[in-house]
Amino acid sequence: MExxxxxxEPRRLNPRQIAVPLASALVAFAGVPLVANDYWLNxxxxxxxxxxxxxxxxxxxxxxxxxxxxxSAAFMSIGAYATYNLLVRVPALPLxxxxxxxxxxxxxxxxxxxxxxxxIKGFYLIVxxxxxxxxxxxxxxxxxxFSNYDTSGVLSAPxxxxxxxxxxxxxxxxxxxxxxxxxxxxxxxxxxxxxxxRRWMAVRDMEAAARVIGIPVGRxxxxxxxxxxxxxxxxxALWAFAYLGTIEPDGFNLNLSFQVLxxxxxxxxGSIPGNFLGAAFIVLLPILLSNAAGALAHAGIxxxxxxxxxxIVFGTLIIVFLIKEPEGLARLVQIVRQRRPKAS
Amino acid sequence: MQFFIEVLVGGLLAGVMYxxxxxxxxxxxxxxxxxxxxxxSLVLFGALTYVSLVERGWNPWLSFGATLAxxxxxxxxxxxFVLRPLVNRAPIVLFMATLGxxxxxxxxxQLFWGAQVHGLDLGIDDRPLHLAGVMVSRFDLFAAATACxxxxxxxxxxxxxxxxxxxxxxxxxxxxxFAVGVRLPRIWAIVWAxxxxxxLVAGLLWGARLGVQFSLSLVVLKALPVLIIGGxxxxxxxxxxxxxxGATEKLAEVYVGTVIGDGIENWFPYLLAMLFLLVRPSxxxxxxxxxxV
Numbered sequence: 001m002e003x004x005x006x007x008x009e010p011r012r013l014n015p016r017q018i019a020v021p022l023a024s025a026l027v028a029f030a031g032v033p034l035v036a037n038d039y040w041l042n043x044x045x046x047x048x049x050x051x052x053x054x055x056x057x058x059x060x061x062x063x064x065x066x067x068x069x070x071x072s073a074a075f076m077s078i079g080a081y082a083t084y085n086l087l088v089r090v091p092a093l094p095l096x097x098x099x100x101x102x103x104x105x106x107x108x109x110x111x112x113x114x115x116x117x118x119x120i121k122g123f124y125l126i127v128x129x130x131x132x133x134x135x136x137x138x139x140x141x142x143x144x145x146f147s148n149y150d151t152s153g154v155l156s157a158p159x160x161x162x163x164x165x166x167x168x169x170x171x172x173x174x175x176x177x178x179x180x181x182x183x184x185x186x187x188x189x190x191x192x193x194x195x196x197x198r199r200w201m202a203v204r205d206m207e208a209a210a211r212v213i214g215i216p217v218g219r220x221x222x223x224x225x226x227x228x229x230x231x232x233x234x235x236x237a238l239w240a241f242a243y244l245g246t247i248e249p250d251g252f253n254l255n256l257s258f259q260v261l262x263x264x265x266x267x268x269x270g271s272i273p274g275n276f277l278g279a280a281f282i283v284l285l286p287i288l289l290s291n292a293a294g295a296l297a298h299a300g301i302x303x304x305x306x307x308x309x310x311x312i313v314f315g316t317l318i319i320v321f322l323i324k325e326p327e328g329l330a331r332l333v334q335i336v337r338q339r340r341p342k343a344s
Numbered sequence: 345m346q347f348f349i350e351v352l353v354g355g356l357l358a359g360v361m362y363x364x365x366x367x368x369x370x371x372x373x374x375x376x377x378x379x380x381x382x383x384x385s386l387v388l389f390g391a392l393t394y395v396s397l398v399e400r401g402w403n404p405w406l407s408f409g410a411t412l413a414x415x416x417x418x419x420x421x422x423x424x425f426v427l428r429p430l431v432n433r434a435p436i437v438l439f440m441a442t443l444g445x446x447x448x449x450x451x452x453x454q455l456f457w458g459a460q461v462h463g464l465d466l467g468i469d470d471r472p473l474h475l476a477g478v479m480v481s482r483f484d485l486f487a488a489a490t491a492c493x494x495x496x497x498x499x500x501x502x503x504x505x506x507x508x509x510x511x512x513x514x515x516x517x518x519x520x521x522f523a524v525g526v527r528l529p530r531i532w533a534i535v536w537a538x539x540x541x542x543x544l545v546a547g548l549l550w551g552a553r554l555g556v557q558f559s560l561s562l563v564v565l566k567a568l569p570v571l572i573i574g575g576x577x578x579x580x581x582x583x584x585x586x587x588x589x590g591a592t593e594k595l596a597e598v599y600v601g602t603v604i605g606d607g608i609e610n611w612f613p614y615l616l617a618m619l620f621l622l623v624r625p626s627x628x629x630x631x632x633x634x635x636x637v
Binding site for chain 2: 062119122124127131134141142143254265305308312314315316317318319323
């Protein structure tokens with residue numbers, strides 16, 4: 001175990017840290033489309049992947065840089081609306097570029113709403129991300145230009161295609177989302193090992209100390225907001241186009257922000273694989289609970305009560321996780337893996 | 345001009361109601377350094393329990409007592425099962441624990457009492473009152489008076505009583521207070537119970553206004569900017585912040601909202617709070633945190 005590490009020299013990856021993601025990606029690209037049916041692709045795998053990407057984005061700013069954000073959905077909506085406008089107004093641009101520019105638009109907004117973090121610390125900072133949350137939803141509701149003067153309020157997603165590959169079947173949507181998610185996760189995993197990622201952790205762990213040893217705290221925070229919003233923006237575009245098929249401001253409300261926050265709490269703050277675990281949890285738990293609703297109906301609990309039960313279960317799990325395993329599911333998996341060789 | 349004054353007075357009185365919710369936050373923040381997001385759920389839980397008991401034919405005072413008892417039980421449970429295991433953890437972790445707590449409370453309140461909207465009549469006359477040609481709602485005046493009484497009682501309690509002394513000791517340095525024999529769990533239980541009481545009062549007043557329903561828990565989002573402008577650790581600050589937010593958001597909605605589109609009162613207070621923070625990063629009356637390495 002090396003005890004001292006410098007900021008500039010990232011730890012080397014061990015072979016397993018490369019092999020596991022590679023093998024999962026292979027299974028996800030080649031194996032899953034062969035066996036999964038439309039319901040699994042549409043209702044479980046696509047939202048799972050998109051939410052994992054959103055968790056990755058929030059993890060940069062909250063899990064790694066330690067700046068609490070309650071405005072994830074706002075940045076997702078900026079990405080979605082920017083991508084929509086590029087798709088509709090500049091049809092000549094290819095889809096990947098639209099997504100990239102949508103992410104950049106969201107990153108710019110992230111820097112803007114991250115600016116107060118240079119002066120405001122701790123809980124006072126949530127005012128800034130909440131301001132983003134409420135202001136952005138209001139802006140997209142009131143200013144007709146953003147929705148291309150569509151009067152219905154709910155925009156339907158335009159036809160997606162990359163070159164001649166039309167993205168209109170469940171399998172193609174899944175592969176499209178999977179491709180984007182793979183790129184972003186490869187980017188994220190190397191980012192948090194880079195010098196910048198180390199700076200973020202130093203700022204998170206003790207800001208005053210980080211400043212004393214010469215870390216540019218302000219710039220690191222702003223970059224955290226920018227990169228976080230970039231990833232969230234792309235996640236938002238995928239959420240609207242590949243999962244929902246529609247875009248409306250209310251789809252990106254505070255609840256979605258909280259969901260993304262729960263993903264990183266449950267999955268693990270400051271963990272890359274944790275985003276997948278947390279997203280899987282968030283997507284699967286409601287499905288499990290509504291399947292259990294059939295059994296509960298015999299016990300005199302109605303279907304509408306399931307939603308309330310779900311809230312109680314969720315809230316309890318969050319508290320239990322924070323008390324027992326603050327590093328989330330990712331840490332639990334790690335513990336299990338480390339114990340196994342001893343047992344055998 | 346008369347219209348301006350009416351909007352201003354209406355805003356100020358609504359602001360007092362925000363302050364009521366914000367005071368609950370301040371109490372808990374002072375005693376345990378926790379930013380308690382569950383405050384809004386306490387408001388919902390209190391109001392829903394009270395109104396459901398009254399609808400089942402209970403005497404209003406009995407219902408009030410029973411609801412208060414339930415809130416005290418929640419306060420003790422929160423201290424025992426959430427706060428104590430999380431002692432000495434990062435503030436962000438404690439905040440997220442209160443998010444979990446708020447989900448539990450919301451789920452439990454609606455699981456027990458259902459999700460439908462209840463009307464709540466506190467028996468307060470709501471005919472508008474004419475004061476020097478300006479229309480003022482009697483109900484709002486009553487709410488404002490209640491808030492003033494609460495603030496006076498709570499601030500005197502904090503200043504003069506033995507409990508207030510221990511509360512200030514805990515706020516100043518929990519470990520030192522613990523070392524000289526202040527019983528932390530008891531202080532937490534009392535403070536959470538007090539916050540529960542304040543949120544019950546706030547819930548009844550807001551419930552009488554808007555109907556008792558799920559959206560009541562969203563009042564917390566109105567109280568946040570109030571809290572931030574006033575500073576997390578000042579009861580007086582919560583009142584000043586409430587008045588500022590109430591007055592400016594109504595004026596902004598009436599005079600600016602008509603120009604750039606209505607509904608700006610949802611985000612205007614946050615913008616205001618941000619501007620305040622840029623000048624005073626710990627709120628108007630908050631204490632600046634001193635950092636040590």
